[in-house]
Amino acid sequence: MEDILAKVIRIDLDIYYLSVEHKNEIIQSKLRGNLKKSKNILVGDIVKVEKIGQDYMIKDIIERKNSLIRPPVSNIDQMIIVVSVGAPSPDYILLDKQLVLCMSKNIKPIICVNKIDLISEDKVVKEELEYINSIYSNIGVDIVYVSAKNGDGIDKLKMLIKGKTSAFSGNSGVGKSSITKKIIDKLEVIEIGEIGKKTKRGKHTTKAVKLYTIGDDTYILDTPGFSSYELYDIEYRELTKYYPEFLKYSCNYDDCMHVLESIDVCAIKQNVEKKNIDKGRYERYVYIYQKLKEQYDRRYK
Ligand SMILES: Nc1nc2c(ncn2[C@@H]2O[C@H](COP(=O)(O)OP(=O)(O)OP(=O)(O)O)[C@@H](O)[C@H]2O)c(=O)[nH]1
Ligand SMILES: [Mg+2]
Ligand SMILES: [Zn+2]
Structure with missing residues (x-):
């Protein structure tokens, strides 16, 4: 056999x-x-x-290609990082943390901008969209625009997840569940129907982490744990490695962290000044770096 x-x-x-x-x-x-x-x-x-x-x-x-501790899951091919143009507005710190997680775990990130049905002539919303587009497509991240409400862009998203195992992440209210529902309509029936009949165990015994399958070797991770604001697995000294736009510059100082070092030795700081590197991305890098360092110092004091 x-x-x-x-x-x-x-x-x-x-x-x-x-x-x-x-x-x-x-x-x-x-x-x-x-x-x-x-x-x-x-x-x-x-x-x-x-x-x-x-x-x-x-x-x-x-x-395994990769594995995560929280949630405990392996072989994630891509992370669909959902942000919304209406409320809630994009949380860029969370977005950057999720990109760092992706880079460190060899997961392909895709930014999914949801609620595009709300795009109007609103200036703030338009600027937000342009910001996401310019900064993140510049560092090589695919961006897809959808509306879970009217179905726009969902077919494109379906194409992007075909044959892959994808996790949806993003802060509360951006529309992860709404998008997932649009995609897995029929699959849910397979999963819950067939398995529910055979198992006699109560629901409470099922671990929270599970994959939905929609056929064609396509899987969607359904777990709340992925929206976490906490980066648990990253060494603060390594953080710089996960910023694609930093990689093309080298500082005069070998282990430069681009935080406390003087601008005279730091090519990253210089290129933020020259606007080759987005200032917001850099400032969020510093913020995340300091948080990680605090975590580290607390643990090893
Ligand atoms: N206008 C509009 N509203 C949407 C869209 N997608 C989701 N919503 C609304 O946004 C709210 C949040 O959607 P959810 O799908 O529950 O968001 P979520 O990301 O799963 O949130 P959590 O489960 O709390 O993490 C709901 O009221 C949805 O009806 C969209 O494309 N357009
Ligand atoms: Mg949800
Ligand atoms: Zn530097």
């Missing part, structure tokens, strides 16, 4: 719900004894499965 490759979409105590690769089929499986102690399986893992009698058993985990 040939091995099956499948993706873990949900874990319910010792039952693993798997989506079989290249098929719109969800199976339940258990973990083979030898894996139980050695490996901690995450939602998102690609696993090798064998069928023994009527039962599916997980026998191996394929090496």
Whole structure:
């Protein structure tokens, strides 16, 4: 019997719900004894499965592309960072933190500007849009414009997530749930319907992290944990590495952090002055750097 490759979409105590690769089929499986102690399986893992009698058993985990601690999930291909043009207005510190997380975990970021149905001649909204467009497309981030309300741009977004595992992030009220609902309408039925029938366990036993599948090896992470304002996994000294627009300049001082150093040695500060680097991005960098350093100092004092 040939091995099956499948993706873990949900874990319910010792039952693993798997989506079989290249098929719109969800199976339940258990973990083979030898894996139980050695490996901690995450939602998102690609696993090798064998069928023994009527039962599916997980026998191996394929090496992960990446993994996160909060939420505990692996193999995220892209993060759809949702911001909205109406209320709430974009939170750029959160946006930059999420980009840092993406860069550090090898996740492709896509900025999704939602609520474009609200765009009017409003000057503030227009400036906001232009800012996002100029700063973030300049550093190589794809931007997609949608309205979960009237459906504009949703097909484009669907194309961007096809065949990938995507997580939606963004602060409360930007429209993550509304967008996700637009995309997964039918899938939700598959997921909740089929799994709900087979399992006799109560809802409370299901871990919060789960993936929705919409077929075509396309997955959407549904978890509240991704909107976190906290960067937990990044060393403050490494922060500079995750700013693509900083990488083309080199400072006269080897371990320059571009914060306390003098402008005479710091190419980043010089290029902020020259407007080659956006001042807002730089100021938010300094803010995030200081927060990370405080965290670090508290921990190691
Ligand atoms: N005008 C307009 N309103 C929208 C759009 N998308 C979402 N909304 C509204 O924005 C509000 C928040 O939407 P949600 O989808 O709940 O936002 P969320 O990001 O899931 O928020 P949390 O679950 O709190 O993190 C709701 O009142 C939606 O009806 C849109 O495209 N246009
Ligand atoms: Mg929501
Ligand atoms: Zn510098």
